[in-house]
Amino acid sequence: MTPDRARTAVLTLLSRREPGATVCPSEVAREIASGDKRAWRLAMPLVHDAADQLLDQGLIRLIWKGRKLSARSGPYRIGRANEY
Structure with missing residues (x-):
C-alpha cells in the first residue's frame, strides 16, 4: 500500500459514481x-x-451530512471538487 495508490483509488472510485455521489x-x-x-x-x-x-x-471536496468541510476533521465523505 502506497500513498500514490490511495490517491489513485480515491479518484478511480469517484469516477465510477454518479454525478454528485461521494x-x-x-x-x-x-x-x-x-x-x-x-x-x-x-x-x-x-x-x-x-x-x-x-x-x-x-x-476533491470533503463533506459531512451535506455540509462542505474546508479541511478533514472527524467523519467525512469524499466527492468530486466541481460538484457542490
Missing part, C-alpha cells in the same frame, strides 16, 4: 487493502493523507 474513506481503504479484511484499517492513514493532498490540489 465515497467513504473506508471504501478507499478497502480498495487498496485488496480484500484483506483486516488490512483496510491499517490503510486509513494513507487514505487520510491522500484526501488532504487531493483537497489541497483542488481535485
Whole structure:
C-alpha cells in the first residue's frame, strides 16, 4: 500500500459514481487493502493523507451530512471538487 495508490483509488472510485455521489474513506481503504479484511484499517492513514493532498490540489471536496468541510476533521465523505 502506497500513498500514490490511495490517491489513485480515491479518484478511480469517484469516477465510477454518479454525478454528485461521494465515497467513504473506508471504501478507499478497502480498495487498496485488496480484500484483506483486516488490512483496510491499517490503510486509513494513507487514505487520510491522500484526501488532504487531493483537497489541497483542488481535485476533491470533503463533506459531512451535506455540509462542505474546508479541511478533514472527524467523519467525512469524499466527492468530486466541481460538484457542490
